[in-house]
Amino acid sequence: MLEATALGDGWILRHESDTLPASVPGCVHTDLLAAGVIPDPFLGQGESEVAWVGRRDWTYERELTGSSASSAQEQTDLVFDGLDTVAEISLDGRPLGTVRNMHRSYRFDVTGLSGLLSVRFVSAYAEAEAVRGRLGERPAAYAEPYQYVRKMACSFGWDWGPTLVTAGIWRPVRLEHWSTARIARVRPLVTVEEGVGVVELAVDVERTRVEVPLAVEATVGGVRARAEVDGAHGVVRLRVPDAELWWPRGYGEQPLYDVELRLLSKGATLDVWRRRIGFRSVELDRRSDAHGTGFTLVVNGERLFARGVNWIPDDVFPSRITRERYRERLEQAAGAGVDLVRIWGGGLYESEDFYDACDELGLLVWQDFPFACAAYPEEQPLRGEVEAEARENVVRLMPHPSLVLWNGNNENLWGFRDWEWEPRLAGDSWGEGYYLGVLPRVVAELDPTRPYTAGSPWSGSWRHHPNDPAHGTHHSWEVWNREDYADYRLSVPRFVAEFGWQAPPAYATLRRALPGETLAPDSPGMLQHQKADDGNGKLERGLARHFAVPDGDFDRWHYLTQVNQARAVAAGIEHWRSHWPVCAGTVVWQLNDCWPVTSWAAVDGDGREKPLYHELKRLYADRLLTLQEEDGGLVLAAVNQGAEDWTGTMTLRRMSVEGEVLGQAAVELAAGRRAVARVGVPHELTPAGPKEYLVADANPDADGLRALYFPVPDREVLYPTPRFEVALTPGGITVTARTLVRDLLLQADRLDPEARADRGLVTLLPGEEVTIGVRGWKTPDAETARSALYCVEPTR
The missing domain is CATH 3.20.20.80 (Glycosidases)
Structure with missing residues (x-):
């Protein structure tokens, strides 16, 4: 049976004559940060102060002792799930290989070897600039040379990200000891055929002994199947009757099935591959x-x-x-x-x-x-x-x-x-x-x-x-x-x-x-x-x-x-x-x-x-109400992405900013499942100028769905000075509006960095109230809570 030995401990990071403890998985920046060598690049202008790190070469080292490297098994592989990015790997001074891709894993045969394991990382800048020199300049959205090396491009900075060019053993590393054969790759094709779940597992194996007969046996959903391995390849196919379908959220459930595949030799298990799958079709x-x-x-x-x-x-x-x-x-x-x-x-x-x-x-x-x-x-x-x-x-x-x-x-x-x-x-x-x-x-x-x-x-x-x-x-x-x-x-x-x-x-x-x-x-x-x-x-x-x-x-x-x-x-x-x-x-x-x-x-x-x-x-709720300008008028659209029809009465109110109802009508809308229904707003209800707006409310059983339409930008709206009352309630606050209050927001983190409000912007008409739940805060008094409330105010 294949045995794995994790190699996450015992690493050091070396730069020239300096060494410090290293974490694996990790990267140079996080090791330097943990050792107090560099400031936190996320704070202040620390990013600029650590730019030199990405321009240097770095070496990770660890002793691979005889006890960890040796095994009664026939072969031992050194496996890196991810190396960032350009590195030379050696063991006891013997080169194992050179890598240049952050997005791949790597495997080296180290059977019988022990000694100092060294992973020397070359600056990704040096690699990228060397490739650019050989292949010629290529245009890009940014000046950094990220397209010349197979590395996470945004390490080199983006229009939302810092330039922190990393290096390191960024995913786990281990030794794998095995005999006779191991599973090298399993390619699962999962389909649904007339209500039957079908799993086809194409298996590639690596052998130490080609003459030994091998088989693969797989199980899923209570179904078991077996196939012989022909040379280095085998295929096993399973059919799962009445397989439950996996659906996107909001469309159904997400049943998952455990798949297990065993590589067998003369009845003994050599290696095991396990995953979870779901049955669904996609086009x-x-x-x-x-x-x-x-x-x-x-x-x-x-x-x-x-x-x-x-x-x-x-x-x-x-x-x-x-x-x-x-x-x-x-x-x-x-x-x-x-x-x-x-x-x-x-x-x-x-x-x-x-x-x-x-x-x-x-x-x-x-x-x-x-x-x-x-x-x-x-x-x-x-x-x-x-x-x-x-x-x-x-x-x-x-x-x-x-x-x-x-x-x-x-x-x-x-x-x-x-x-x-x-x-x-x-x-x-x-x-x-x-x-x-x-x-x-x-x-x-x-x-x-x-x-x-x-x-x-x-x-x-x-x-x-x-x-x-x-x-x-x-x-x-x-x-x-x-x-x-x-x-x-x-x-x-x-x-x-x-x-x-x-x-x-x-x-x-x-x-x-x-x-x-x-x-x-x-x-x-x-x-x-x-x-x-x-x-x-x-x-x-x-x-x-x-x-x-x-x-x-x-x-x-x-x-x-x-x-x-x-x-x-x-x-x-x-x-x-x-x-x-x-x-x-x-x-x-x-x-x-x-x-x-x-x-x-x-x-x-x-x-x-x-x-x-x-x-x-x-x-992104299943049901959305919106007012849209179309062909010189207004249209009320009821968007229904739910599985049930949506039929109801929508109330339209033409309002003044002072709270007076200037006109009102009820309209019927029927949106089928996964469909949109539209109806024109009567012309006499279309608001005009800086002192009017339109409110569309769904019937009461529609979870308070509302749409608003203001005919002019906020800077032109003649909003009243907002007035509202604040009261503490268990687990939050209640705000009661005495005027139109536009886009009220509780910034709870201003009161306590750990505090989170359960809702964002909300517009209240005169007389309406909203309860905002808050978690993670030390309950303040009402006036302190009020200091973290913001809303749109009239232009002065």
Whole structure:
């Protein structure tokens, strides 16, 4: 039976003559930080103070004693699940190999060897610059040379992330002792055929003795099957009658089945492979229609509007992300109504812990291959590395039912066409051969059960512009970069895979990250933690279109920029969801952050929810009510993504800002399951000018669903001075409005860094009240609680 010995202990980190204890898994930065050699790069301007780390070479060492290396088994392998990134491995002075890919695992035969195990990491900069020197310059969105090395691209910085170029043994390392044969790879094809779950396990084995007969035996769902191994390969097929289907969250349950495969020789078990699977079918409907070319996910025959978020690595030092942290962040996603998580191409193939959580929570996973925002050379040594990593990770992730889509890259096909890459490349390779050649071939060969798309955005072929909203996936960034978020409503893309708006993190996150700093939008630490090109300028211009920009009042600026982020994303999602099934999904940029930063995230780098997060709960709920401008009038749309019909009476009220009802009507709406119903708002109820607005309320059994429409921007609305009363209640506070109170927000973390409110922005009409639950705080008095309440105020 194969035996494994973990090698996580006993490592040191060496740089020239200096040594210090090392943690494995880990990285140089975290070891230096633990030893007090460097400041925390997340705090203040610490990022700049540790830039030198990524330019140095580092060596990890550990004694591999005879007792740990020796075994009664015939062969001993040294296995690294992940090395970041370019390294030379030796044992007792004997070279074992050289590696240059963070996204792969490595195995070396060390039978009978012992002594000093050394892993010498060369700076990723040195490797990337050497490859660039051999293959020539390629254009990219950023100046750092990330496209020349197979490493997490955002280590080199991004428009939301720090430049912290890591090195280290970032995933576990172990010795494996085995005899006769071991399981080298299992490729599970999981399908559903007329209600029967089918599992086909293609097994590759490595042998020490070729003459010994081998067999494989597998079990799943109470079914057992056996097959002989022919040479180094075997296939065992199992049929599970009445298999329960795995569904995305909100569409059904997520039953998971344990699969066990044993490698046998003369009745004895040599090795065991265990995974969990789920039975479901997935298709991507890309048919042409009157609106262009569709992009609709279909799971178990059910067509979905994907309620998505983009995922970036949750820490710039990925070895720090625990199973519990993955679970917490993904539970936050599920709690916001999300049913799809796109793993963005500037990051990683995540750990099993990520996909396990998605399997359990019913979160669909869209997996980018790790290519982003650059022209990637296709020559060696990169081409071989790309195919090897793709083959390994496609097979590694195949068991997970949550994984529903492989995507070739992020924005590179678009970049070639629109970012002046084509003339600069002058015929040089740039990655097209990966996205339209290598990767679809690998997926088709190894994982034909899942769809593949060449990139995001991508229209499906070069016949259309790569980012044509009428064809395939679309990234909407002109709105954030140059326009008002109201412009989201000017088009109906088939699938919006990226869009978003920036806001600073929670106040307590800023206070922790910038200790002692007098906070201002342009204070030194705030600028260090704002990575977007002209980010503050875009924030201010976007704010000025809707609010009077506060002058010198950081707290007010902080609140209003967070309101503007939530309003911007709401403008897009409400419009696009109301146009289902033409538009079949929105994937917000982004769910999470990898450090404390002003960014597009809904959950900040300390895990605190911004107002956007709570707004997503409303926007991604099964039922959504929205008022939209169309053809010179207003339309009320009832969006129903639930499994039951939604029929009810909607009350429309034309209101004055002082609270007077100027007109009222009741309209009937009937939205079938997974459908949208629309009705025109009577002209006499359409509000006009700075003193009126429209309220649409669903019938009382519809969970208080409401839509609001103001005909002019907030800076023009003649809001009354807000008046409200605050009372402490068990587990929170109750606020009672005496006037119109627009976008009330309790920033509980201002009262206690551990405090979290259970809701975000809420608008109250005169006489209405809301109870806001709070956990993790030491209950203050009502006036102290009131000091953490913010709302929109009249322009002065």
